[in-house]
Every structure is written in C-alpha cells, then in structure tokens.
Amino acid sequence: MRKIAFDNDAYLKMQSQHIMERIHSFDNKLYLEFGGKLFDDTHASRVLPGFLPDSKLKMLLQLKEHVEIVIAICASDIEKNKLRRDLGITYDDEVLRLIDSFRSVGLYVGSVVLTRYDKQARAEAFRQRLQRVGVPVYLHYAIEGYPNDVKKIISEQGFGINDYIETSKPLVVVTAPGPGSGKMATCLSQLYHEHKRGIKAGYAKFETFPIWNLPLKHPVNLAYEAATADLNDINMIDPFHLEAYGETTVNYNRDVEIFPVLKAMFTSIYGSSPYQSPTDMGVNMAGNCIVDDEAARDASKNEIVRRYYQAKLDLKRGRASEETVEKIQLIMSQADITEEIRPCIAAANKRAEETDGPAVAIDLGDTIVTGRTSELLGASSAALLNALKTLAKIDDSIPLISPSIIEPIQRLKVNALGGRNPRLHTDEVLIALSISATTNPLSHLAMQQLSKLKDCDVHSSVILSEVDSGVFRKLNMHLTCEDQYQSKSSLYHKF
Incomplete structure (x- = not known):
C-alpha cells in the first residue's frame, strides 16, 4: 500500500478557483492551452500517489457551465497516419475518441481545428467526415516565419489568414491528440481575432509538469524529464521569473526559449504583455497540494527506474534511441538511484x-x-x-x-x-x-x-x-x- 502524497480534493477546489480568477483578469474570455492527458493521467498518479488519473477532467467538470473544448490536430499528422503509441490508434481516431469521451461526461466540444492545413487529402477527408456528423471544423494554415517574424504573424497575412473559431463560453480549453498539434498557435491566433473584435481575451497554459514551485532536481520534476526524454525536454530555472520577481521557479526549455517571442506577440496584440515570465502564464496548482514530500520522492524515484526500463525496451523494439536511454541513466545519477529501489x-x-x-x-x-x-x-x-x-x-x-x-x-x-x-x-x-x-x-x-x-x-x-x-x-x-x-x-x- 503506497503512502498518499497528494490531496486530490484540495487540488480540485484550488485549481478550479485559480482558473476562474484568471478568466476574470481578462474580458471574461480565456484560452487555456491544455498540455498532457486530460483522461487517464497515470504518470501523475504514479509520481503523486493520491492524484487520481481523471483529476483534471473532474476539475473541468466543476467548471462545466463555463467550459467548451476545442481540439487541435495537425493536418500533416493526419496525412502521415501518426499514431498515439500508448493507445495504438491514429491521431484522427484519437480526436473522435476524445469527442466521445468529453461528451459522455457532459463537456461541450465546440469544434475541431485543423492546423497547418494545406489541402492534404486525408485531412480534407477527415474534415468532411466531421462535418457530416455535425462537428464544426476550422482551418489554420502554416505561416511563413512562424514563430519569429512577429510583425508578419500579427497581421492579416499571418494570423489573419486563419479561420476565426466561433466560441460561446468564457473558458476555451484547447487540447490535442498529442504533442506538436498546434495548441499554442491556435490560442494566439484566437487572441488576434478576438482583439480585432474588441475583446481582450486571455491566454494561459496548463501543464502539470514540471511543477514550478518544487526544486529543479526534485524527483517529481526529474521523473517528468525521464518521461519526456525522447522529446528532449529539459527542466530549467525560469530566468525571466527570476529577473522579474527575484523568485526561483522551474519551467522547461521549450517554454523558456519561446517566451521572448510570445511576449513580443502579446505586446503587439495588447500593447503590453500581461506576463513577465513563462511561469506567469501557467495556472498549475499541483505543487500546493503535496502533503507528503517523502512519499512523492519515493514514488518518483521508482517511476524514473520504470522509465529507464521502458526506454531500453523501446530501444530493443526500434522505437527509441540510445540517446534517450543514456539521458535517463543520467537522470538516475542525478536522483542518486539504481535499479535496486x-x-x-x-x-x-x-x-x-x-x-x-x-x-x-x-x-x-x-x-x-x-x-x-x-x-x-x-x-x-x-x-x-x-x-x-x-x-x-x-x-x-x-x-x-x-x-x-x-x-x-x-x-x-x-x-x-x-x-x-x-x-x-x-x-x-x-x-x-x-x-x-x-x-x-x-x-x-x-x-x-x-x-x-x-x-x-x-x-x-x-x-x-x-x-x-x-x-x-x-x-x-x-x-x-x-x-x-x-x-x-x-x-x-x-x-
């Protein structure tokens, strides 16, 4: 019997309240980029015993009257028949599964957006399939110079060429069948179009890991690095937050690297940026609900070893690289653990x-x-x-x-x-x-x-x-x- 490390009830209450506060800080319209799994978040439940796999879903259900879901999927992923390895189904089938799952619990799915659309044959067939069953589909296109050419991106030749996604709820959760689907670009495109309509909509990011208010080398955060070793995600101190507030927080490399560009986009749309750091953009409250740090450390160390064995297994099957295995070996050294745990x-x-x-x-x-x-x-x-x-x-x-x-x-x-x-x-x-x-x-x-x-x-x-x-x-x-x-x-x- 594992020791409980996480207060799930406190988390549901605290997280939903925090998101509502963020909505009200803008014109009662928030585009929330939702990272990770909304359903079956078994990684979080393993490293934070007490965190229920459907906690994020239950949190959204507490806000049900205010929420609508937009699902982003990259058109080229449809064309390539990209698979979700854990489920063994294609990304387009995962979109259908997500729609059914959300609807089955009473959450409103407003639409699907095809990102980087270029009239790909399979993507076009999928668009027609969705429209035949009454699911609205919007098209977003590849923008030359994205994400660095801010002047062009924030213009009629940039986000202006994208469809405006019609939404009706204060909280728009933008999720996807997997990474690289264009969730952030979808949110930013909507901010541009909302601004043209006189609405100061907001953007925020929901990522459970890394946990921003735990130490950089805390096993919970190291376990996240191990879980994403194949994506080359690296936890790091948020330098922008440290400079702005003198406070040490943890984020990951991709958000830190892209933040100057995002800040320039916010400034171009709003006239000033509402955020001074990647940490500011986040709304995750999981770190505040850990009630037994030692239990979380033990569970996370076990998870790192489990990820190491999974990486070796994937290498044997030709699904991973030696670099991924070596990276997790390094993480094990940083956590001072061996297989003996x-x-x-x-x-x-x-x-x-x-x-x-x-x-x-x-x-x-x-x-x-x-x-x-x-x-x-x-x-x-x-x-x-x-x-x-x-x-x-x-x-x-x-x-x-x-x-x-x-x-x-x-x-x-x-x-x-x-x-x-x-x-x-x-x-x-x-x-x-x-x-x-x-x-x-x-x-x-x-x-x-x-x-x-x-x-x-x-x-x-x-x-x-x-x-x-x-x-x-x-x-x-x-x-x-x-x-x-x-x-x-x-x-x-x-x-």
Missing part, C-alpha cells in the same frame, strides 16, 4: 537464473512472490496466481484451477486456433479462475484479491506479450521488463 527486479532475475527460464516477480509490499514458466502456465500467469494465493492466505500447494479446465483451453489454442504456445496467458488464467470460482470457494476467495494488486510493482526477466503486459496495466500494476526476448534467435516476436 525496485526489489522485484532482482527477485525476477534471480528466479530466472535458478530455473533457466523466464520468470516474473510481484512486490506485494511486505513480501515478493515469483512465478516461473511451466507446461501449463506462462511466468506471468504463475506469478499472478501466486500473488492472489498469498493475498488470500491460501496454501501454495492447493491448485486454484483444475487441470481439467486448463487442458481444454490449451487444446483450443493449439488445435482449433493454430497457436504455437499452449501455455495460458494472464487473461486466459483469469477467465479460467473465474470459471473455477463458481464451484471452488478458494478460487472465489482468490478472485476477491484482484483489487489489492493495484499499484504493485512487477518485473519480468523477458519482454512480455502485449496480452500479459496489457493485463498488468489494466490491473493498475507497474510493470518493468528486461530488454530480452524469450527466444533470442528469432527476428519476429509475436506472443
């Missing part, structure tokens, strides 16, 4: 060495259980069953699933479905266990322990199949794997 790593690797085969270890807090590969079960399945037995205090020698249930499933996999691996994956084991639970009280007792696996650390001595890693993810367990395939000689791996 995750005891399940050593336990899994030791078990694999003893059995000369794949092994998985699960850290239950007060004990670590392991599982090895057998004729009936894969290592993940064995470890999962052993963990449920331990939590339910069931003797290890008692089988939870009868071989008479397992064997027909194996025959189905191999004989009817053409599978090569007869061993049961974790999803198949859980289905078999649920069937056993209808007649076996001990199996029923084991099933009742599943919720207790939440936030447990897991390590595998080999790269797991998408099925097994997906089950651990759905159980809210924190998985790492060695960057080794079970079959070292094969070039194509599909389990």
Whole structure:
C-alpha cells in the first residue's frame, strides 16, 4: 500500500478557483492551452500517489457551465497516419475518441481545428467526415516565419489568414491528440481575432509538469524529464521569473526559449504583455497540494527506474534511441538511484537464473512472490496466481484451477486456433479462475484479491506479450521488463 502524497480534493477546489480568477483578469474570455492527458493521467498518479488519473477532467467538470473544448490536430499528422503509441490508434481516431469521451461526461466540444492545413487529402477527408456528423471544423494554415517574424504573424497575412473559431463560453480549453498539434498557435491566433473584435481575451497554459514551485532536481520534476526524454525536454530555472520577481521557479526549455517571442506577440496584440515570465502564464496548482514530500520522492524515484526500463525496451523494439536511454541513466545519477529501489527486479532475475527460464516477480509490499514458466502456465500467469494465493492466505500447494479446465483451453489454442504456445496467458488464467470460482470457494476467495494488486510493482526477466503486459496495466500494476526476448534467435516476436 503506497503512502498518499497528494490531496486530490484540495487540488480540485484550488485549481478550479485559480482558473476562474484568471478568466476574470481578462474580458471574461480565456484560452487555456491544455498540455498532457486530460483522461487517464497515470504518470501523475504514479509520481503523486493520491492524484487520481481523471483529476483534471473532474476539475473541468466543476467548471462545466463555463467550459467548451476545442481540439487541435495537425493536418500533416493526419496525412502521415501518426499514431498515439500508448493507445495504438491514429491521431484522427484519437480526436473522435476524445469527442466521445468529453461528451459522455457532459463537456461541450465546440469544434475541431485543423492546423497547418494545406489541402492534404486525408485531412480534407477527415474534415468532411466531421462535418457530416455535425462537428464544426476550422482551418489554420502554416505561416511563413512562424514563430519569429512577429510583425508578419500579427497581421492579416499571418494570423489573419486563419479561420476565426466561433466560441460561446468564457473558458476555451484547447487540447490535442498529442504533442506538436498546434495548441499554442491556435490560442494566439484566437487572441488576434478576438482583439480585432474588441475583446481582450486571455491566454494561459496548463501543464502539470514540471511543477514550478518544487526544486529543479526534485524527483517529481526529474521523473517528468525521464518521461519526456525522447522529446528532449529539459527542466530549467525560469530566468525571466527570476529577473522579474527575484523568485526561483522551474519551467522547461521549450517554454523558456519561446517566451521572448510570445511576449513580443502579446505586446503587439495588447500593447503590453500581461506576463513577465513563462511561469506567469501557467495556472498549475499541483505543487500546493503535496502533503507528503517523502512519499512523492519515493514514488518518483521508482517511476524514473520504470522509465529507464521502458526506454531500453523501446530501444530493443526500434522505437527509441540510445540517446534517450543514456539521458535517463543520467537522470538516475542525478536522483542518486539504481535499479535496486525496485526489489522485484532482482527477485525476477534471480528466479530466472535458478530455473533457466523466464520468470516474473510481484512486490506485494511486505513480501515478493515469483512465478516461473511451466507446461501449463506462462511466468506471468504463475506469478499472478501466486500473488492472489498469498493475498488470500491460501496454501501454495492447493491448485486454484483444475487441470481439467486448463487442458481444454490449451487444446483450443493449439488445435482449433493454430497457436504455437499452449501455455495460458494472464487473461486466459483469469477467465479460467473465474470459471473455477463458481464451484471452488478458494478460487472465489482468490478472485476477491484482484483489487489489492493495484499499484504493485512487477518485473519480468523477458519482454512480455502485449496480452500479459496489457493485463498488468489494466490491473493498475507497474510493470518493468528486461530488454530480452524469450527466444533470442528469432527476428519476429509475436506472443
């Protein structure tokens, strides 16, 4: 059971109040660039135990009557079929998923804006698809000289060529399916068009990380660097804030680098800039709601190690560079940590060495259980069953699933479905266990322990199949794997 580090209720109240104050500081119109994930922010929940994955969504729901959503997507990303790696879907499909998700909780989606539009065929088809289902679509174009040629950008030949996005609420949240979608440019274009209409609209930025009022090398902020190592994001002291107020705050390199240009744009639109630093632009209050700094540090250090293993895994699969792995290694040195802070790593690797085969270890807090590969079960399945037995205090020698249930499933996999691996994956084991639970009280007792696996650390001595890693993810367990395939000689791996 992890210690709670974050007061989520205080955060919801404080954050919504702060955003309303920012709206009122302008002409009751604020364009809020929303970075990171609105749904399923599992990174924040891992490094700040107590932060709920849907906290930002709940915060917006408190402001529901004042909020409308604008989703920005880069037209060239549609053309390239760019994927959201975590979900395995294209950016345009993610836009549709976001619209459905927002609408399902009662948030108003006003429109979609296609940024850097240049009549790309796929983008045009997507525009027509949205319009057929009643979603307004606006077009923004690439502006020559953006973002440095401020004089041209703040003119009829710059933002003036973009469509004006019709909005009806005081708070316009501009979000996107992923980074590089043009959220900031969309907001600034709207400021220009609103100013032409006599409205002094405001701009602000919502980014949970880095947390501006934590030290630069605090593990929470270092964990953010590790999470964005592939984007070359670097945390740094905000020099503009330090100069303006004599106060040390933390921001990240891209916002610091672009701020002089943004300030010039604000001055060109408003006559003066409402902000003196990148920190001024932000509205994030998460740092004020940390109630146990030590717990946040411990959780963040664990996350850095997890990101290191993920980067090595991505490198093995050709999805990351050696530079990304080396950068996270440097972050681990800065945080003064090694893999030893995750005891399940050593336990899994030791078990694999003893059995000369794949092994998985699960850290239950007060004990670590392991599982090895057998004729009936894969290592993940064995470890999962052993963990449920331990939590339910069931003797290890008692089988939870009868071989008479397992064997027909194996025959189905191999004989009817053409599978090569007869061993049961974790999803198949859980289905078999649920069937056993209808007649076996001990199996029923084991099933009742599943919720207790939440936030447990897991390590595998080999790269797991998408099925097994997906089950651990759905159980809210924190998985790492060695960057080794079970079959070292094969070039194509599909389990």
